Amino acid sequence: MMKQTATLWSLLLTLLMAVTASTAQETVTSRLQAVSADATLRAGATLSGFGYADRTSERISYLGVGKTDLYLSTYILLPDVGTNKIEQISFPATKADKHAYILILSEDGKKTLYNQPCEIVSGVNQIALTTPFAIEAGKRYLVGFATKAVGDDEEKDPWVIPFDGTFGIRDAQYMAYGTDPYPTKNSTAKEFNMFSAQGYGSALVFVKLQDESKLQSVGYFLWADGDFKLVKTGAEIPTEVAFYNSGMQDITSFEVSYRFGNGETKILKRTLQEPLKPAKAMASTINIPAEMEGMGTLHVALTKVNEQDNIFASYSNQLPYQIGNSAAIDRETVLLERFSTERCHNCPPADRYVKDNIKQFQAAGLRVSYIVYHSGFFTDFLTTNESEELYVYFFDEGSFAPAMSINRTFIPSRNALVHSAAAYPSKEWVPRVKSDKQGVRIERIDQKIDNQKLTAVVSGVALKDSFDPEDLYLTVIVTEDNIPAKAQQGAKRGYKHNAVPRLFLTAPTGDKLQVKADGTFSVQLEGTLLPMWDGSQCKVVAFAHSSVTQSNRRNRTVHTAETAQLGFPLANAPVAPAQAPIVTVEDGYINIQGPVDAFELYDMSGALVTTSVETRLLPGTYIVRTFSNLHVYTSKVIVR
Incomplete structure (x- = not known):
């Protein structure tokens, strides 16, 4: 979740809203907790119309307000279904409200196109529009409802609006709050503020159209995941494609298109052995041939469903590719990065998963480097400005605690570089990392300490054709182990922090690395050590990586990482x-x-x-x- 700051956004969010949280991550306020769904909200087949949410989900998340002068609203983004009319909006609610609204907004959420006062009940609501709303071909609309209902905060029951809690589809993750139920021409952020509900699942809002023929067979492309880096021309690359049946009929077949850079678009067809039911998701593995030598972006899209053109065919996933004869070697190292804070109850319990990963990686012959940033959530006495600057590049809205990343590997199901530590089982990730390649090796970390001034020289080699020379960066951090906690929540007395960044010798996002014509590189860095740090517990961690600031998270990978004890070199020592x-x-x-x-x-x-x-x-x-x-x-x- 986003770190609390003294902004109107965070104050409103902290004081007025309550949302559910996964057990894998901490939440923004102490009021946030998980709640079971009432049976009345499991609408089954009674909710009619097009929507993205699972109508039968038993994992329900909620949103609510604790003040009577605020409206809370939720929306889905209706796809382009041509010239049509909206006749009805359906949704479940947890609280009755005699003064609610059903709403249609422009795609950007800034203009109200239709508002209709209504009364909502606790349970399933199916409200017909007094005048069917005409929609235009080529346009998209936000469709939803607003309520001023509140729960009893004293009884810990502030929840009003449910989300399915199963699949987080971006087109169904819109929320708004403010003193007005919908935006006007002069609305301020206090009066109407729209934002993403990522992490809560998809909004339980359904739209009944006059002509729903285009919505019978629809697949919403969730992700594509295949490793096209450092592969040889002609290799068949297993690629997982995942999509959600947001249509009204079972999906029995689909077509996927793929295109390397500006090359020719090609089609792969698949027939499913078992039909995919509406409001369900699936992943299927297809083999895409690495047929275009060079590097660039592979575009993958779901073009047809049940042999019908898919209305989401323009939604493509991008995978980086680097195809040709590579000089890369088998991976020797692995970098584990975590986000933590003393105000995170779930951070200490995550330690056991991290320790298991480190143990199993080392047993497999990999050299492990480890860093724990105290950022991505509330700050504590170990938070640095550099960690605060860095964490925003791991997740859509920063990171969360506890979260972990292995070699900054992209997690397609989360559209992020991080997941909970428990989501990295060593049995899966050790062979995954071992089968990876690396094209950069750090060979030396030479150090000199003179009156608290550290001079470090990091040198190594980057193998030909194994990296993008315009996208190679080096990060070097001094970390400290065994730091006594001050007030770690979720841990017994005597808890200690490890791998805490104390000093960044480079920019937090890394310094661009210049490689010589012979493939070698050498960088000299300087920094000041503070007397209160225990030098015997400090390490120098150096890792080469792609830019973590680039727009495509799939490219933000780590090439290699090495760790040396502070004051001691990492090198091939010259001896007799x-x-x-x-x-x-x-x-x-x-x-x-x-x-x-x-x-x-x-x-x-x-x-x-x-x-x-x-x-x-x-x-x-x-x-x-x-x-x-x-x-x-x-x-x-x-x-x-």
């Missing part, structure tokens, strides 16, 4: 060859003599071949990195 473990090859198998913690064997292209001595190698020349007593040694071996 006699001290290094001795690497030999016998019958195609690696043998290592001397103390060794682990090893990595690469082919001459830079690709990781194995980390196991049980692997029998093909003839060729290899590079071996052995890890021993906190040192890294490099040698060359030839398999004959």
Whole structure:
């Protein structure tokens, strides 16, 4: 949720409104809590007309006001259904109101096109328009209702308007509040203020049209998710497409269009083995061939449903692609980022999911870097200005607590880079990360501390054709572990904070990284350490990434991340060859003599071949990195 600020928006939201919250995230005020749906609101098939919400959902979220002088309204955005007439608006409500309104607004929500006073009842309402409202082809309209009803705040019952709580469809997430029930030409934000209801599901508003033929077979495209980065031409890429049946008939077949950049649009057809019922969603996997070498944006859309043109065919999802011969290697590192605050009850319980992920990633041979930003919700004594600036790029309206991101991977179902920590099961994410590629490696983090002044030099290599040279950034942060909490909610006494950003050596969104012609880079950064920080508990975290500010969240990924103890270098330390473990090859198998913690064997292209001595190698020349007593040694071996 958005952080509380001293604005009219947040004051009204905090003082006047109550909404439900998922157990996975904290809420904006202490009054917010989940409420079960009354059976009278489960309308089943009794609500007639077109809508986006699930009429039979048992997961209901609510909105309400605690003051008698405010109107609360909710809307859906009606799709373009040609020249038609709206005859009826249907919706459930939790409170009766003798002085309510049904409303039709312009698409931008700034102009009232139709208002009709009405009386609403607790339960299902189906209200006919006194005069059917004529709509124009090519235009869209907000359709909904406004009520001044209030609940009994003393009995913790302020809820008025229900949402289905199942699927958050953007075209059905509009709310407004103010002293007026609808906008006028001179409305101020106090009189009428419209905003998104993202996170609550879809509004339970249904529209009856005079001609509903275009609404029989309709699919609302939710997302497309496929990894077209660093793939070879001709590869068949499994791509998940998800859509919602917002029509009135079962969906038995669909067509998806795809287009690489400005290339030719192509169609893939699918027949469903089991029909998709109205008000239900599904995901289906299709294989899209990586057929256009280069980089750009892949456009995917749901063009037909039941062999009929889909009214949402113009809604496309964009996936970044980079197709060709890549020099990327298997992923070696992973970055976990969290958002937290001491005023978050659910943050400490999320720790166990994070610890499991870190443990399993390390067991799989990945080097883990970890950062916990105290932002994205209420602030506390560990919040920094840089963390506040950063968090807004992870979610539509910032981030929330607790939220987590792994390598800033896009989560299509949330249209975000973050989810609750429990939504990252290690059994799923460890192989997912291991199968990924990386084209950038940080090889050294050299440090010098002189009278509290830290100088850090981060250097490495970016492999050819594995990154966009105009979209490569470096972020370097000094973090601290084992900081005693002051007033952590949801935790026992003695709780301690870890991986807290203390000092940003770069901009919070990263500094643009310049790569030399030979692929190498080196950046010198400086910052001042404060005496109250415990240097023995501090680390330097450096990660290379795409721009986190770019409009397409799918492109905001992390290439690699490395962590060094403060004051100690991360490097291949130059030591006498006699001290290094001795690497030999016998019958195609690696043998290592001397103390060794682990090893990595690469082919001459830079690709990781194995980390196991049980692997029998093909003839060729290899590079071996052995890890021993906190040192890294490099040698060359030839398999004959």
